[in-house]
Structure formats: C-alpha cells, structure tokens
Amino acid sequence: MEQPNQSYINNLSGDDKVFKQKLIDVIKKEFPEEKQVYFDYLNAKNYKRAADSVHKLKHKISILGLEKSYDVAVSYEENLLEGSTDQKEAFESILQIITEYIVEI
Amino acid sequence: MNCIIIDDEATARMIISQLCSNVPSLNVLEAFPNAIQAIKYLNQNHIDLIFLDIHMPDFTGFDFIETLKNPPKIILTTSDPNFAIQAFEYDCIVDYLVKPILQKRFDKAIQKAEAKVSKVLKDASAKAEKVEVTSGNDLYVNIDRRLIKIDIPSIYLIEAKGDYIQVKTEHKNYTVHSTLKKIEIKLPKDLFLKIHRSYIINVQKIIDIEDNSVLIKKDVVPVSRSNRPELMKRLNLL
Numbered sequence: 001m002e003q004p005n006q007s008y009i010n011n012l013s014g015d016d017k018v019f020k021q022k023l024i025d026v027i028k029k030e031f032p033e034e035k036q037v038y039f040d041y042l043n044a045k046n047y048k049r050a051a052d053s054v055h056k057l058k059h060k061i062s063i064l065g066l067e068k069s070y071d072v073a074v075s076y077e078e079n080l081l082e083g084s085t086d087q088k089e090a091f092e093s094i095l096q097i098i099t100e101y102i103v104e105i
Numbered sequence: 106m107n108c109i110i111i112d113d114e115a116t117a118r119m120i121i122s123q124l125c126s127n128v129p130s131l132n133v134l135e136a137f138p139n140a141i142q143a144i145k146y147l148n149q150n151h152i153d154l155i156f157l158d159i160h161m162p163d164f165t166g167f168d169f170i171e172t173l174k175n176p177p178k179i180i181l182t183t184s185d186p187n188f189a190i191q192a193f194e195y196d197c198i199v200d201y202l203v204k205p206i207l208q209k210r211f212d213k214a215i216q217k218a219e220a221k222v223s224k225v226l227k228d229a230s231a232k233a234e235k236v237e238v239t240s241g242n243d244l245y246v247n248i249d250r251r252l253i254k255i256d257i258p259s260i261y262l263i264e265a266k267g268d269y270i271q272v273k274t275e276h277k278n279y280t281v282h283s284t285l286k287k288i289e290i291k292l293p294k295d296l297f298l299k300i301h302r303s304y305i306i307n308v309q310k311i312i313d314i315e316d317n318s319v320l321i322k323k324d325v326v327p328v329s330r331s332n333r334p335e336l337m338k339r340l341n342l343l
Binding site: 008016029056063 | 114117123
C-alpha cells in the first residue's frame with residue numbers, strides 16, 4: 001500500500017522550518033475534523049455532502065504525496081455523487097493510513 | 106498587487122500564503138474561509154487579485170464571482186480540473202491552478218495576472234486621457250510658430266488641402282500644417298464626424314442634407330457613400 005511522504009511539504013517549505021511545522025500542525029488539526037465530517041455525512045446517507053468532504057480530503061491526500069490514493073478518492077467522490085458507495089473501503093483505508101502517519105510526524 | 110485568498114480549507118489558505126510570500130510583487134491582505142466574508146471586505150477595499158477556491162459548501166467560487174459587479178482578476182484554485190472550461194467563460198479569471206500547487210506553476214499564473222492587471226491600469230489611464238482631450242473646449246494649432254487657441258465647438262468644418270488642413274470656425278478660418286487624421290483624434294467624437302476623405306464636420310452645425318451633400322454654414326460638403334450610414338445614424342430623424 002502507498003505510504004504518505006513529505007516531499008511536497010519540504011519542497012514548499014524550503015529552509016523555512018517554522019512554516020513547515022505550522023503547516024504540519026494545521027494538517028494535524030484539520031484532517032481529523034474533515035474525516036469526522038465525512039463519516040457523519042456518510043452515516044446520515046447524505047452522499048452529496050459526503051462527496052464534498054471527500055473532495056476536501058483529496059487535497060490532504062495529494063499534499064502527502066499519495067498519488068494513487070488520490071485517484072481512488074476522485075473515483076469515490078464521483079460514485080458518491082451518483083449515490084453509490086463503491087470504493088468506500090479503499091478510501092477509508094487511505095484515511096486510516098493518513099491518521100496513523102500524522103500521529104507520528 | 107494587493108490580493109486576498111478565499112478557501113474553506115485552512116491548509117490551502119496557508120499554502121497559498123506561503124506561495125505568495127515567495128513573490129515580492131504580491132501583498133496578501135487577508136485570507137477568508139468563505140466567500141460571504143470576502144464580499145463584505147471587497148465592498149470596502151481595493152483588491153487587484155483574488156485566489157479563489159471553487160468548491161466551497163453553500164456558496165461556490167462561481168456564485169461568488171456572479172455577485173461581483175466589477176470583479177478584480179481572479180486565479181481559481183481547486184482540486185477539480187473539470188471546471189476549467191467553465192472557468193474561462195469569465196473574463197476576470199486569469200488562470201486555473203489545480204491543487205497541490207507547485208511554486209513554478211504558481212509563478213506562471215502570477216505573471217499572467219500581472220500582465221492583465223497592468224493592461225487594466227493602462228486602459229484606465231488611456232480612457233482618462235481621452236476624456237481629458239474631449240472634455241477640454243480648446244485646441245491649440247501651430248501657425249507661423251505661434252500656438253493659436255481655437256474654441257472646439259466653434260469649428261464647423263475641417264477640410265484637407267494637400268499637406269494642410271483648413272479649420273473653419275464661426276469667426277475665422279485657419280490653415281494649419283497637419284492632417285485630418287491627426288486633428289480627428291483631438292476632437293470629441295460625439296460632435297465631429299468624418300463624412301468624406303477630405304472633410305470633417307461638426308454635426309451640430311448642419312443646416313440640411315441633400316442626396317450626397319451636406320449644407321453646413323455656407324459650405325456644401327460632399328458625403329462619401331461609405332460615410333453616409335454613420336452620418337445618418339447620428340441624425341435625430343423623425
């Protein structure tokens with residue numbers, strides 16, 4: 001399974017360690033909130049709003065260098081907009097990988 | 106360029122601010138988590154450029170653009186490349202950045218925005234200059250090394266005569282070393298019209314029009330076939 005990395009974050013931060021840490025802190029704070037919003041909408045079967053949440057989470061997925069996972073998220077977002085939960089498991093396993101990763105960084 | 110950022114995602118706002126900080130010509134004034142707050146800010150502040158997220162809940166980036174009467178230049182930022190075609194239906198949108206945004210691509214978008222903003226400023230200044238020329242009532246012409254003032258509304262006819270033009274006014278006629286083309290751009294367009302390759306008339310001084318000629322004061326001036334439609338458009342016909 002594809003693993004997150006900090007390639008984009010390092011590239012963006014350059015030598016600015018303060019900015020890098022601030023960005024990581026924001027991701028650490030925002031990601032669990034966005035993930036919770038996604039689960040809330042999914043459990044409420046509000047697939048349109050769940051798709052919006054997936055859309056927002058896509059940015060975090062791309063920031064963490066998860067290119068293949070990003071494609072999964074794109075497909076899942078489209079499925080949700082059509083009322084289908086196909087690829088739910090694949091998407092949620094990506095969320096789990098990110099959850100574990102951001103605890104460590 | 107003064108700019109603001111509108112994005113409901115804090116991470117995105119931070120990243121765009123960082124990208125902006127690497128461009129000396131950009132000055133980020135504010136970053137908003139939604140478009141509604143930005144509208145209030147725009148009502149009170151002049152902004153050259155907006156970084157706008159399209160996909161925001163309730164009020165999208167496109168909804169936001171629709172509310173702006175005179176939108177500044179906008180660079181869209183989105184995770185969805187599918188909106189690109191819709192984006193370019195708006196004149197104010199200068200570029201479309203797909204997240205995650207790289208500095209190199211960002212810099213390219215800024216170059217485009219700078220070119221557009223400088224064009225807007227140039228056009229505005231040209232417009233102001235034009236108003237200055239047409240709003241003034243005087244025209245100075247160089248005759249025998251003297252600059253002679255002519256009251257523009259008093260001019261009723263200008264006739265090309267070789268390397269000279271004859272400017273006829275209600276009080277006096279002047280022969281000036283110039284061309285019709287040069288004087289035409291100095292005259293207010295709502296008052297003067299070129300009706301023939303050798304004649305410009307003051308439309309307010311027309312007495313009557315017969316076939317292909319105009320009687321203006323005591324002069325009968327030919328109207329060329331190609332200029333006749335424009336002349337007819339200017340007349341308040343019953």
